[in-house]
Amino acid sequence: MQYPTLTTQNNHIRQLGINYNSWYVVAGSNEVKTQPLAVTIWNQPIVIYRDSTSKIIALEDRCPHRQVKLSHGQVKGDLIECAYHGWRFNPSGECAEVDYLADNQKLPSCKIRSFPVKEQDGFIWVFPGDEIKAEQVSILGLPEWEHLNYIATVSVINCQAHYSFLIENLMDMYHGHLHQNWQAWADPVLHDLDENNYRIDAHYQAQSYYKIDKICSVSQLFFPALRRLHPEPLDVSYVYPHWVSTLGNDFKIYCLVCPVSATETKAYLIHFTSLNAFWRLHKLPVWFRRFIKDSLFGAAQKLLDGLVRQDVQMIEEEQQAYLQNPERKSYELNRALVSVQRLMRSQVEKG
Numbered sequence: 001m002q003y004p005t006l007t008t009q010n011n012h013i014r015q016l017g018i019n020y021n022s023w024y025v026v027a028g029s030n031e032v033k034t035q036p037l038a039v040t041i042w043n044q045p046i047v048i049y050r051d052s053t054s055k056i057i058a059l060e061d062r063c064p065h066r067q068v069k070l071s072h073g074q075v076k077g078d079l080i081e082c083a084y085h086g087w088r089f090n091p092s093g094e095c096a097e098v099d100y101l102a103d104n105q106k107l108p109s110c111k112i113r114s115f116p117v118k119e120q121d122g123f124i125w126v127f128p129g130d131e132i133k134a135e136q137v138s139i140l141g142l143p144e145w146e147h148l149n150y151i152a153t154v155s156v157i158n159c160q161a162h163y164s165f166l167i168e169n170l171m172d173m174y175h176g177h178l179h180q181n182w183q184a185w186a187d188p189v190l191h192d193l194d195e196n197n198y199r200i201d202a203h204y205q206a207q208s209y210y211k212i213d214k215i216c217s218v219s220q221l222f223f224p225a226l227r228r229l230h231p232e233p234l235d236v237s238y239v240y241p242h243w244v245s246t247l248g249n250d251f252k253i254y255c256l257v258c259p260v261s262a263t264e265t266k267a268y269l270i271h272f273t274s275l276n277a278f279w280r281l282h283k284l285p286v287w288f289r290r291f292i293k294d295s296l297f298g299a300a301q302k303l304l305d306g307l308v309r310q311d312v313q314m315i316e317e318e319q320q321a322y323l324q325n326p327e328r329k330s331y332e333l334n335r336a337l338v339s340v341q342r343l344m345r346s347q348v349e350k351g
């Protein structure tokens with residue numbers, strides 16, 4: 001079936017805000033240790049730390065005394081202490097201790113905002129919207145993170161561009177052209193597109209270079225000569241605000257997004273290689289399977305980082321071109337991107 005050339009509404013989409021009532025990923029679990037970590041969701045500075053029980057706390061990154069960043073301070077038990085005068089704040093954001101408080105003085109009644117936060121599947125998820133809606137909105141699960149049959153690799157994306165450029169890059173599998181030297185996938189054809197108010201599912205048929213069906217086939221990740229092109233379904237989904245993809249039975253990739261500002265996006269790309277085909281492996285003791293999983297963590301690092309570098313270059317050039325000439329029209333052939341922009345707009349209208 002032939003589709004006409006499509007027009008996407010670039011000019012408005014690159015200024016679009018976010019749906020605050022969503023869970024955004026601000027850090028990997030392993031990044032939050034004993035000291036505060038500064039993160040940003042859509043221009044809102046947030047400080048993340050672990051309390052005395054290792055539970056994650058997320059507060060506005062602003063000391064109400066003189067408006068400096070709390071993330072310059074230190075964690076003291078369950079409290080976070082500002083670097084400047086040492087005021088300490090509890091996990092609810094209330095001022096709990098001031099060492100130089102005189103006997104006739106009360107603690108200041110100032111309170112900073114605390115954010116719903118969860119640690120799940122290896123990442124820290126923050127809800128920047130209406131607190132009472134947080135429990136009604138589900139977090140995109142990554143069941144493969146703990147599953148012993150999956151080998152994970154994580155690559156961090158930092159790009160100076162609006163998040164829409166990143167999502168469109170990820171949903172348009174025709175850009176495999178860019179990655180030919182990394183042999184990611186080939187010859188994609190978009191077959192079906194399903195959409196509702198929460199997600200877009202684009203079903204492509206493509207050719208894959210990799211097949212993980214024998215123990216030695218993991219070495220395909222390292223040796224191009226071992227790879228053979230073969231047809232595989234390639235499904236990519238925009239599950240607002242994140243992205244997930246499967247290529248055949250062997251590969252799954254997530255992109256967990258943190259929109260920093262209208263011109264900056266951070267994201268975590270998590271690649272899982274499945275060991276499901278190795279039924280003998282599954283009979284081995286759990287400790288040994290855990291050892292294999294942990295030892296192979298990062299096996300696809302070079303591939304994933306290489307793909308990210310190429311994508312980020314294109315995405316940042318798109319942003320620059322947009323800033324230089326916001327009125328210039330672009331052309332589109334992939335109908336999935338029209339759906340993607342429609343979902344972005346409807347999500348922002350929601351919250």
Ligand code: FES
Pocket residue numbers: 063064065066067068082083084085086087
């Ligand atoms: S500015 Fe934070 S304690 Fe004074």
Ligand SMILES: [Fe+2]
Pocket residue numbers: 169175179307311
């Ligand atoms: Fe890409």
